[in-house]
Amino acid sequence: MADSPEAIQKSLRLYKLIGAVLFVGTVVTVLVATQPFLDIGGHGFDVWDMVLGLAIASVKATLVAAIFMHLNHEKRLIYWVFGCALVFAVIMAVLIGLAKWDPIHYNGFNDGVPGSETAK
Amino acid sequence: MEIPYIVTPRKDTGLFNSKIAIWLFLASEVMLFGGFFSAYIFLRLGADFPWPERTLPVLPGLINTFVLIGSSVTVVFAWAALKMRQWGRFQIFMGITIACSGIFMGLKGIEYYVKFHHQALRLKDYAVVEGHLGYKVKDGVHVGHGDHPAESDFATDAKGSKIEENVINFEASSITFNSVRYERAWVEAMIARAAEKKATITLASKLELQSEPGKQVVFAAGRALDLELLDAIKRAHLAARANNAALRTENLREQWAKAKEANPGKRDWEFAENVVVDQAAITDRLMPEQASIAFNVEPATSFHFRPRDIQEAPDSGALRDGTALKGKLLESPMVFHYVDAIDFRHLVMKAEEKNISPEVAISNSWLLKENPSLKKIWDKQQVALAQLTKELASHGRVPTEKDKYRIGWQEMAYYATTPIDQVKITPGKYAMPKVKEDLKEEFFGPDYKVREAAHSFPHLSVPREEILFASKFAPAWNTYYAIYFTMTGLHGLHVIGGALVLAYYLFCGKKMYLSNPEWLANRVEVGGLFWHFVDLVWIFLFPILYLM
Numbered sequence: 001m002a003d004s005p006e007a008i009q010k011s012l013r014l015y016k017l018i019g020a021v022l023f024v025g026t027v028v029t030v031l032v033a034t035q036p037f038l039d040i041g042g043h044g045f046d047v048w049d050m051v052l053g054l055a056i057a058s059v060k061a062t063l064v065a066a067i068f069m070h071l072n073h074e075k076r077l078i079y080w081v082f083g084c085a086l087v088f089a090v091i092m093a094v095l096i097g098l099a100k101w102d103p104i105h106y107n108g109f110n111d112g113v114p115g116s117e118t119a120k
Numbered sequence: 121m122e123i124p125y126i127v128t129p130r131k132d133t134g135l136f137n138s139k140i141a142i143w144l145f146l147a148s149e150v151m152l153f154g155g156f157f158s159a160y161i162f163l164r165l166g167a168d169f170p171w172p173e174r175t176l177p178v179l180p181g182l183i184n185t186f187v188l189i190g191s192s193v194t195v196v197f198a199w200a201a202l203k204m205r206q207w208g209r210f211q212i213f214m215g216i217t218i219a220c221s222g223i224f225m226g227l228k229g230i231e232y233y234v235k236f237h238h239q240a241l242r243l244k245d246y247a248v249v250e251g252h253l254g255y256k257v258k259d260g261v262h263v264g265h266g267d268h269p270a271e272s273d274f275a276t277d278a279k280g281s282k283i284e285e286n287v288i289n290f291e292a293s294s295i296t297f298n299s300v301r302y303e304r305a306w307v308e309a310m311i312a313r314a315a316e317k318k319a320t321i322t323l324a325s326k327l328e329l330q331s332e333p334g335k336q337v338v339f340a341a342g343r344a345l346d347l348e349l350l351d352a353i354k355r356a357h358l359a360a361r362a363n364n365a366a367l368r369t370e371n372l373r374e375q376w377a378k379a380k381e382a383n384p385g386k387r388d389w390e391f392a393e394n395v396v397v398d399q400a401a402i403t404d405r406l407m408p409e410q411a412s413i414a415f416n417v418e419p420a421t422s423f424h425f426r427p428r429d430i431q432e433a434p435d436s437g438a439l440r441d442g443t444a445l446k447g448k449l450l451e452s453p454m455v456f457h458y459v460d461a462i463d464f465r466h467l468v469m470k471a472e473e474k475n476i477s478p479e480v481a482i483s484n485s486w487l488l489k490e491n492p493s494l495k496k497i498w499d500k501q502q503v504a505l506a507q508l509t510k511e512l513a514s515h516g517r518v519p520t521e522k523d524k525y526r527i528g529w530q531e532m533a534y535y536a537t538t539p540i541d542q543v544k545i546t547p548g549k550y551a552m553p554k555v556k557e558d559l560k561e562e563f564f565g566p567d568y569k570v571r572e573a574a575h576s577f578p579h580l581s582v583p584r585e586e587i588l589f590a591s592k593f594a595p596a597w598n599t600y601y602a603i604y605f606t607m608t609g610l611h612g613l614h615v616i617g618g619a620l621v622l623a624y625y626l627f628c629g630k631k632m633y634l635s636n637p638e639w640l641a642n643r644v645e646v647g648g649l650f651w652h653f654v655d656l657v658w659i660f661l662f663p664i665l666y667l668m
């Protein structure tokens with residue numbers, strides 16, 4: 001890690017740059033979502049808007065983690081800790097997602113609620 | 121005592137201990153938020169209603185993103201300043217960071233406030249109405265659309281606050297309280313209401329109770345309802361219950377002892393079912409219990425109750441505190457003073473499930489059939505939609521469901537103030553026509569005081585039987601708002617927690633800076649890591665909740 005005052009002084013420029021990139025990324029995300037001439041995919045929100053929005057967000061998040069949180073040059077132990085957490089978070093998401101392929105009939109959350117349309 | 125490895129790294133890990141600690145904590149946070157993001161995806165994919173895409177005001181969310189990114193930069197700068205032993209610079213940057221968290225929570229507060237004061241209503245045909253309810257005026261005061269009643273003309277509840285026009289009106293001729301659970305504020309409100317209507321609420325029949333064994337208290341029929349009376353009956357009832365329970369227990373013990381004697385050598389369970397309280401032996405010592413207290417209302421008087429407090433039927437009602445009403449259910453419409461949006465997306469979704477064409481379903485909806493002012497607005501929307509469809513078609517595109525089936529407040533205000541032959545979309549905007557919102561409206565939603573002058577928002581009275589579900593834009597409204605409040609609320613708590621820790625370093629760190637600056641720098645680094653994580657979560661929350 002950059003620990004000497006000189007090295008820190010140097011990295012301050014990098015922090016400013018990353019800050020600027022994050023600002024620009026945010027502006028781009030909002031413009032793409034709100035300005036018709038930048039609307040990708042079909043008119044209005046669709047899967048391409050989602051892909052682009054999440055891609056920009058992922059880049060921004062990676063920059064924050066790598067530069068501001070110093071993950072670009074960190075000790076191995078921390079990679080293990082953080083990596084395991086990410087893996088478990090992904091496993092959890094997949095397990096929850098499996099509900100979509102649940103062979104038992106799934107019909108929204110009102111299923112079987114008395115008075116709702118889908119109650120049988 | 122010296123704490124090891126807070127400044128110098130440990131040999132085996134190469135890190136100072138607090139850094140490992142914060143990363144372990146952040147790892148658990150990743151899994152916590154990961155769970156909520158998974159929940160979001162699950163709720164969205166499984167939603168049985170049209171997910172409200174791009175429904176939140178973007179500007180406050182955008183500013184909040186800038187604010188958090190900015191504070192992420194300043195917190196790194198504050199740490200760097202400490203590393204270079206510049207206390208003054210540290211104070212400035214840390215101060216900015218904490219100020220940023222204040223702005224963030226302020227904007228969040230505004231956003232929440234607006235949601236919690238904005239009414240939503242799903243009708244039986246799944247059309248959705250949004251807007252603001254009017255307030256009940258006192259009986260006898262008549263208010264036309266656009267009139268402003270004086271503050272003294274509004275009816276008030278037991279706490280003295282105005283009552284939104286979303287109440288169940290019930291004309292009660294008899295009220296029966298549960299003698300233990302009656303809600304004092306509601307009783308007081310009933311007494312006040314009866315006094316206002318010059319009616320009396322009196323004890324239906326004479327009650328002969330005992331305050332203690334053998335000590336008679338008599339409550340004469342015709343006594344007026346007040347809390348003292350209810351409390352006295354409650355005390356007598358509870359005393360009787362305690363006394364009677366003790367008698368029964370005592371008697372049962374005796375019976376048990378006798379049974380044991382009579383059945384030597386038998387196991388308990390073989391004779392236990394035959395051991396019962398000997399009612400005859402204790403009858404003359406039992407005190408009278410009075411589980412409910414009936415009152416007559418003379419003449420029958422209309423009371424109003426919040427919908428969540430009452431389960432109503434045509435000739436009876438049951439309040440949440442166990443009070444039973446008899447009488448007549450009156451008209452109890454829900455009255456919107458301003459309708460600022462109507463939305464047919466859910467109705468269309470339901471219609472398509474039944475193979476009914478959207479146009480037929482919409483034109484048969486209660487909103488358009490029974491409300492000419494909304495029908496007029498809808499007709500204008502159709503004119504604009506035809507223009508938009510044509511413009512988009514030249515680019516091979518089609519209008520969205522939102523364009524087609526939702527009239528938001530800005531469109532509503534536009535249609536309400538534009539004659540049908542002048543409805544026109546703005547070329548090149550590829551959007552439905554709408555009024556411009558001013559800066560304040562970007563945060564707080566439509567400014568009714570100003571917009572009302574132009575009659576921008578229609579009035580609407582919805583009969584109770586048309587209502588499927590009504591709520592503010594609170595977590596109860598739908599799963600989108602449930603997950604929105606859960607995730608932003610949890611994130612907001614993290615902002616507050618982080619800001620408190622950073623503020624502690626700023627305001628109480630001078631002593632440590634003078635004695636052991638490297639320790640303070642390490643603390644700020646660890647606090648900063650948490651702060652960056654909070655920023656990182658928001659980087660995802662902003663697009664998925666505001667822009668998708």
